[in-house]
Amino acid sequence: MKRILVILFFLFFEFSQSQQINLQGNWILDKIQYQNGNPLEVNHPSYSxxxxxxxxxxxxxxNNQKFKVSIDNSSISTNFRKMQYKFExxxxxxxxxxxxxIYYFLKTxxxxxxxxxxxxxxxSFENKKVFESNxxxxxxxxxxxxxxxxIRKNIPSYSSISATNNFFKARYILTKENRIIDIQIIEGITKTFDNEYKNALLKSEKFMKNNFGKDLLVTQTFNFFKMFAGLTNKEEKEIYSFVKNGNQFYEKNEFDKAIANYEKLLTINIKPEITERFGYSLDQAFVNLGVxxxxxxxxxxxxNSFKKVGDKTNFKVRNYLINFCK
Known part of the structure; x- marks a missing residue:
């Protein structure tokens, strides 16, 4: 009997270890459904x-937020949540x-x-053949x-700049040898901030790893926005108003009234620089309009509304395009 218990213990231990080993690595969410098998409602915030x-x-x-976890053969626990897991x-x-x-993930x-x-x-970027990261x-x-x-902590002027109304965009190559080269400031803020960003980026190099095996072109942005106090012209104030009013009706499931407000965005010729600044709000507004x-x-x-946000590689609209826009 004792021998049987020892064998069972080692079998369980090996199974548990195997489960934890299989769990290691990077997983991307493929689909979500309710436990009864039903799909999410189209206006559920996790639909896409x-x-x-x-x-x-x-x-x-x-999603870049780090946690310590405890893992056994069927559960994953943090200080504030516990998940059951299995492999199918x-x-x-x-x-x-x-x-x-229930959440279904695939290895990358x-x-x-x-x-x-x-x-x-x-x-082609800076006369080099590179691959755009996504x-x-x-x-x-x-x-x-x-x-x-x-990056934020290594830019000394970040705190003072964050209280302003600015947009920052940069690109750089991470080579297959994990070197950062050809840093290009697309939309700068001040010479001081731009130089501090470059220094912070180069400081990050020793922690960067390119698992793709080919040179990657990476884009990074910072959007410093003071909300209504930062609105500088009539067009920006109109966008803010249309989005705000549309959101209020959308959250109450008053979809006809939401449409009436969101559609007003279609009457404005929104400049590219404003699209950059209002990117998140505009994307969400067009998703809500589509829903x-x-x-x-x-x-x-x-x-048409979903396609204003992006194609099937844009996760904000990916599932909508797959399920409703054949």
């Missing part, structure tokens, strides 16, 4: 979004305790095999802080 889990030992990174074919299946939804390589549209585009193929940052936090059209059975207009 990007979610990435990276397991490294007892560390879990969720190539999927990692997660269900958070108390949540009525499996995701790319299933969805080749996420393979990076090859372009939400799936991108550098790995190995510091205990996430990349955004590290409002779906709710009122106008799929054609819904698809």
């Amino acid at each position: 979004n990007f979610l990435e889990y990276n397991f490294n030992g007892n560390n879990l990174e969720i 074919n190539e999927y990692l299946v997660l269900n958070e305790i108390g949540d009525d939804k 390589n499996d995701y790319l095999t299933k969805y080749p549209e996420f393979e990076p585009n090859e372009i 939400s799936i193929i991108k550098p790995t940052f190995t510091n205990t802080e996430n990349f955004e936090e590290f 409002s059209y779906l709710a009122t059975e106008n799929n054609a207009k819904a698809c």
